[in-house]
Amino acid sequence: xxxxxxxxxMTLLLSLEALLEDGKxxxxxxxxxxxLEEVRRT
Numbered sequence: 029x030x031x032x033x034x035x036x037x038m039t040l041l042l043s044l045e046a047l048l049e050d051g052k053x054x055x056x057x058x059x060x061x062x063x064l065e066e067v068r069r070t
Contacts, residue, residue: 047056
C-alpha cells in the first residue's frame, strides 16, 4: 500500500466519523478492518 496523503487520511477519518455519528458503527468497523488488512499485506 502506498503512503496516504494528508488529504486521503483526513477523508478516511471524516468518513469514519460520519458513519459513527450516524450510528453505523458496524460499517465503520468494516472499513477499519479493511484498511488494517491492507496495511498488514504490505
